Amino acid sequence: MDTKCAEFENEFSSFQERKYSILCNSGGSANLALLQALKNIGKLKEGDHIGFSALTWSTNTMPIIQLGMIPVPLDCDPERLNVMSDNLIERLKQVELKALFLTNVLGFTGDLEEIKKICEIRNIILLEDNCESLGTIVSGTRSGNFGLASTFSFFVAHHMSTIEGGMVCTDDDELAEMLRIVRANGWDRNLNSEQQFNWRKKFNIHSEFQAKYTFYDLGFNFRPTEITGFLGLYQLQFLASNILQRESNYKKLEEIIRTNDNLILLKHDHIDVLSTFAFPLLCRTSKLRDIYLSRFSGAGIEIRPMIAGNMQNQPFYRKYVKKIYDMPGTDFLHQCGFYCGNYPELSNADLEIISGCLYKY
Ligand SMILES: Cc1ncc(COP(=O)(O)O)c(C=O)c1O
Structure with a gap:
């Protein structure tokens, strides 16, 4: 250092x-x-x-x-x-x-x-x-x-x-x-x-x-x-434009989500710049999520759970913490959400593939 x-x-x-x-x-x-x-x-x-x-x-x-x-x-x-x-x-x-x-x-x-x-x-x-x-x-x-x-x-x-x-x-x-x-x-x-x-x-x-x-x-x-x-300095020069690109990618996919009531449209009206490195997707039910998960996997898109879900359900948490709180909102995110990556190099063809998975079931 x-x-x-x-x-x-x-x-x-x-x-x-x-x-x-x-x-x-x-x-x-x-x-x-x-x-x-x-x-x-x-x-x-x-x-x-x-x-x-x-x-x-x-x-x-x-x-x-x-x-x-x-x-x-x-x-x-x-x-x-x-x-x-x-x-x-x-x-x-x-x-x-x-x-x-x-x-x-x-x-x-x-x-x-x-x-x-x-x-x-x-x-x-x-x-x-x-x-x-x-x-x-x-x-x-x-x-x-x-x-x-x-x-x-x-x-x-x-x-x-x-x-x-x-x-x-x-x-x-x-x-x-x-x-x-x-x-x-x-x-x-x-x-x-x-x-x-x-x-x-x-x-x-x-x-x-x-x-x-x-x-x-x-x-x-x-x-x-x-x-x-060195890497951080180098990357900083691209940060501002990458953020804009990511935001624009997100907004393109959001237009499709808007037309599909299997999915819940995430709210960001209070946010001026939405800097996402992922497309978080939230289905109305966990059954619907299963369908979208297999669509994404079938299309060769890497997907992840909605980060660690309700943290209280993680094994380490149960081992060390006794008090458990009710967490309806986070449980819902855990059961019905997932995400895939959003990065500046995604081409129009890549975005098309993701879009193709987002149409209504
Ligand atoms: C919210 C949050 N905190 C902390 C971390 C840990 O960062 P790192 O992987 O650089 O240790 C992550 C990693 O993705 C994260 O999403």
């Missing part, structure tokens, strides 16, 4: 319009680093209740458990794929949340403005897992910029790819500094000289020799390599 990574971090901050970007070796690492850093600076502690979107990825939820906090799932609105403010209000009637680690699902989001307001009033730390929604703009604001910090993934097939890679973005000085400590072993080598001076003074570290192997707080080795930085 050297100058290319630093350059990529700076360029990414300009794109995302955030003060700090901290590059990690994956989106999952970014999530774990973020929660660890928040614990290290005392904003979170063991036993805190952390809300999360019931429809998300495993390594959004796992760090909550790994770091000794209590995961509290929030239901998602099937037509918007996401937690909406009323889902949050409902859950807050049952349990106080210290933080909400929201996922912006497959390029879509909930009503983030409202959610942000509720979090501010209730003193809940809002964090966004934006690994699936880089480039989406809601109410004039980039998704990922509504809360204290947000995370991104650059795994292959996401909006931009460094093969493996992830980022944490924040405007918060203290959190950014701690994230640089957490990312690399708990040491101070990636801090600026003023920050190093302060840490060394606080812990009586008087020589550079000693400072080399002084570890100030809990961390990991989540460092990317220069290859990650």
Whole structure:
């Protein structure tokens, strides 16, 4: 990790319009680093209740458990794929949340403005897992910029790819500094000289020799390599146009979905730019889904479940968490949804093949 990574971090901050970007070796690492850093600076502690979107990825939820906090799932609105403010209000009637680690699902989001307001009033730390929604703009604001910090993934097939890679973005000085400590072993080598001076003074570290192997707080080795930085910089130049292409692909297919009442038309009227890297498809029943799944497979299109479905049904979750909440919206997404890829290189012929699978049964 050297100058290319630093350059990529700076360029990414300009794109995302955030003060700090901290590059990690994956989106999952970014999530774990973020929660660890928040614990290290005392904003979170063991036993805190952390809300999360019931429809998300495993390594959004796992760090909550790994770091000794209590995961509290929030239901998602099937037509918007996401937690909406009323889902949050409902859950807050049952349990106080210290933080909400929201996922912006497959390029879509909930009503983030409202959610942000509720979090501010209730003193809940809002964090966004934006690994699936880089480039989406809601109410004039980039998704990922509504809360204290947000995370991104650059795994292959996401909006931009460094093969493996992830980022944490924040405007918060203290959190950014701690994230640089957490990312690399708990040491101070990636801090600026003023920050190093302060840490060394606080812990009586008087020589550079000693400072080399002084570890100030809990961390990991989540460092990317220069290859990650190089690829990220290279990919950034295509990001804006790729987002537009993906949005235009999505809107073409949406026109067909509109004509087929076997499928539920997803709502995104609150979203200014819809940055999807997938075509999420939602059938009215699970029986209908079976039909569309075999159509897609038959046409040679790779398909996936609606991410991890209702996370509470995952084996790891049942092993570690006893309290299970009712999750009708997310269960419906789990049973009736699936997705296939949406990427800029899809040709008209490819889109035709996908369209051919979307006509009414
Ligand atoms: C919502 C969400 N969070 C986190 C991750 C993890 O990212 P990575 O695969 O880069 O570890 C993903 C991966 O797809 C994701 O979809």
